[in-house]
Amino acid sequence: MNMLSATAERRVVLRVFIAIFLVGLSFVVLFPFVALLLASFKSASELMRFGLNLRLDFDVLSLKNYLYLFSEQGKIYWTWYKNSLLITLLFTAISLFLSSLVGYALAVYNFKGKNTVLFLVLFLMMIPLEILMLPLFEEMIAFRLVDTYWGVIVPFAVSPFAVFFFRQYAVSLPRDLLDAARIDGCSEFGIYLRIMSPLMIPAFGAMGILQALHSWNNFLWPLVVLRTDEMFTLPIGLAGLLTPYGNNYDVLISGAVLTVIPIIILFFFFQRYFISGLTIGAVKE
The missing domain is CATH 1.10.3720.10 (MetI-like)
Structure with a gap:
């Protein structure tokens, strides 16, 4: 009985580690896309100053770049x-x-x-x-x-x-x-x-x-x-x-x-x- 309980605990721990790893991997994969999307709403000076990042500041976000394209x-x-x-x-x-x-x-x-x-x-x-x-x-x-x-x-x-x-x-x-x-x-x-x-x-x-x-x-x-x-x-x-x-x-x-x-x-x-x-x-x- 104790052996079955220990096996079940190991499986739970393994699943938790796998879930944490996959969540972390998803952040690594999604970071470039999210950062690129946020950067498309920022000015050139803002990009040169901070680079690509996940900084969300509504004061600097605008549709100016897309309006230029249109x-x-x-x-x-x-x-x-x-x-x-x-x-x-x-x-x-x-x-x-x-x-x-x-x-x-x-x-x-x-x-x-x-x-x-x-x-x-x-x-x-x-x-x-x-x-x-x-x-x-x-x-x-x-x-x-x-x-x-x-x-x-x-x-x-x-x-x-x-x-x-x-x-x-x-x-x-x-x-x-x-x-x-x-x-x-x-x-x-x-x-x-x-x-x-x-x-x-x-x-x-x-x-x-x-x-x-x-x-x-x-x-x-x-x-x-x-x-x-x-x-x-x-x-x-x-x-x-x-x-x-x-x-x-x-x-x-x-x-x-x-x-x-x-x-x-x-x-x-x-x-x-x-x-x-x-x-x-x-x-x-």
Whole structure:
């Protein structure tokens, strides 16, 4: 009886320590975001004086920075915002469609060279972007896609990681549905569109979040391809405002806070698909 009581006490103590650790870890994770949010309501002089902190003084908090962004002077910021949104939406939609088609084909059909294609997909996942930038940029020049949305989207529309992810997910889907659909006279593309795509919704949700996040935060390739201020995305535009001759950190921080909003909305609506899509696709073969 005493042994059971001692074991129960140890479990309670362990749970208390775990809870304290997780609470402390959550503070560490949330501090940058909360500090950034508070800093967006402060003046540049206040930021230079105290830096990023959780100091809450209503006398120094104001909407001046956000009002500046919504004024005529901040018009270029919303041009960057529009560019980022448009590129992210197009890239995510095209990438999900094409990558899921390739992954589905690798999982369902048997054809000559299938294993070679799968090996190439895995091999391409290991190649860093920096190696591909020069030949890709030369292709963009040849196709006259420099300083265009398509120049940012097309080179990476089919992601090797997304192809492999959809392939792993499609392998776990029942084959009986495919045979039944073929007997009913459904075309191969119709099977993918009407039967398999609804079954892969968790995979679409998970990969959609990852692809959208990648496109929204993408800096290096758009920096290479885009040339004019009116075509810049948010990461390039905000980085370009940083100069050695002085910066409006208050406005920059406010702009950075607004860039987080679409990602928060995206994850809020698709988080259940994100979790289920990752777990199912990872453990089934």
